[in-house]
Amino acid sequence: MAAISRREFLEKTAASTAVAGFLAENMAELRANPLGYPIGSQIYPHRQLLKDFAAFAKTMAEMGVQTLELCSPLGYGADFAALTNGKEVKNIMADHGMKSESAHFSMKELREKQSESIAWAKEVGITQMITATLGAGSTPTMDDVRRAADEYNKIAAVAAQAGIQQGLHNEGFELSMVDGERTYDVLMELLDPKLVKFQFQMSTVSRGFIAADYFTRYPGRFISMHLQDVNLEAASAAGGRSAGGGAVALGKGSIDWVKTFTAAKVGGVKNYFVEQNMELTKESVRFLKGLKV
Numbered sequence: 001m002a003a004i005s006r007r008e009f010l011e012k013t014a015a016s017t018a019v020a021g022f023l024a025e026n027m028a029e030l031r032a033n034p035l036g037y038p039i040g041s042q043i044y045p046h047r048q049l050l051k052d053f054a055a056f057a058k059t060m061a062e063m064g065v066q067t068l069e070l071c072s073p074l075g076y077g078a079d080f081a082a083l084t085n086g087k088e089v090k091n092i093m094a095d096h097g098m099k100s101e102s103a104h105f106s107m108k109e110l111r112e113k114q115s116e117s118i119a120w121a122k123e124v125g126i127t128q129m130i131t132a133t134l135g136a137g138s139t140p141t142m143d144d145v146r147r148a149a150d151e152y153n154k155i156a157a158v159a160a161q162a163g164i165q166q167g168l169h170n171e172g173f174e175l176s177m178v179d180g181e182r183t184y185d186v187l188m189e190l191l192d193p194k195l196v197k198f199q200f201q202m203s204t205v206s207r208g209f210i211a212a213d214y215f216t217r218y219p220g221r222f223i224s225m226h227l228q229d230v231n232l233e234a235a236s237a238a239g240g241r242s243a244g245g246g247a248v249a250l251g252k253g254s255i256d257w258v259k260t261f262t263a264a265k266v267g268g269v270k271n272y273f274v275e276q277n278m279e280l281t282k283e284s285v286r287f288l289k290g291l292k293v
Contacts, residue, residue, distance in 0.1 A: 034261040034293050038066030039285055040273040042226060044104070046281075047071070047079040054092050061096035064285045068093065068100045069224075069273040070124065074117055075106030086123025102128040102224060102271060104169070107135050110155050118162045128223060128271075129164050130199050133171035134187075142179050142186075149190035156195035167223050169199045175207055184209070188218055197223035197268070201275075205255060206230050206246060212259045215267030222267035225260075226275040227284065229253030247276065249283030251291075261293040 033039055041060055049056045060068065070089070073080040083089050093099055103126045105117050110131065121129055134148040156166035168174070168191065176183045188198075198221055200211050215222060232254040234246035251257065264272075274284045 034291050037271050039288050040067040041065045042069040042273040042275040045277050050082050053082045057096045070100050070103040072105045075109030086120045090124050104130050130167040132169045133173050136173050138176050140178050145178050153192050167197045167199045170201050199224045201226045203228040212263035215263035219266050220268040222269050225272040229255050249280045251287040
């Protein structure tokens with residue numbers, strides 16, 4: 001074996017120490033992130049900042065956000081026009097150490113131009129196409145619910161053929177009641193568990209929808225979460241709306257986050273996205289970095 005000089009030895013030792021330090025730092029951050037998944041942010045609350053997407057991505061990365069959940073420019077309008085070139089969007093995120101696996105798509109665009117939506121998703125690297133709501137009204141009949149579920153199963157089957165998982169968020173329609181049952185629970189029975197996974201909106205706790213309960217009641221049916229926290233007393237005073245009144249940074253409201261993330265493992269959750277304004281997002285990301293589950 002050839003002898004090495006003291007200088008070469010010190011240089012190799014320093015390099016090894018640097019690599020070990022880098023790995024240890026990143027493993028520590030990984031363990032700090034609940035479920036061991038990257039901390040994400042949904043971009044909708046920040047839509048006014050997207051005209052300069054590179055600057056926005058830099059801001060979010062510096063904050064500690066590692067993945068962005070996008071909104072399709074095909075269905076979400078002018079505020080998201082800067083995202084039209086999917087490959088460019090992917091490259092900009094990569095420049096800042098980020099990526100996107102999930103995005104929101106409107107039902108209208110999925111009905112009218114699903115193939116275009118899938119093509120854009122493929123360019124960005126998205127594997128989860130989420131719809132905010134099936135939009136069948138706030139006072140549906142059971143026939144309305146069945147029709148909506150049947151349509152979405154068909155949309156999800158096309159997505160599956162393209163290697164993409166379709167998902168459903170819970171907004172107005174999903175929070176309604178039908179024949180004495182929560183529409184959300186009825187949809188759990190009507191939507192194909194292989195074709196459709198669910199994204200849980202945490203702020204619906206103000207309407208009595210408890211994430212941990214749903215994750216344990218329907219194991220494996222969920223794929224992601226939108227993270228908000230709610231002061232239930234303030235939300236009640238505001239009329240119990242699922243968004244708006246009572247909104248606070250994660251850890252400052254009524255949600256038990258250790259219980260939530262523990263149950264999320266049972267529910268099948270693969271990622272999560274803070275969905276709050278910039279000030280609350282900063283606070284919430286700091287909370288997530290320190291949360292131990």
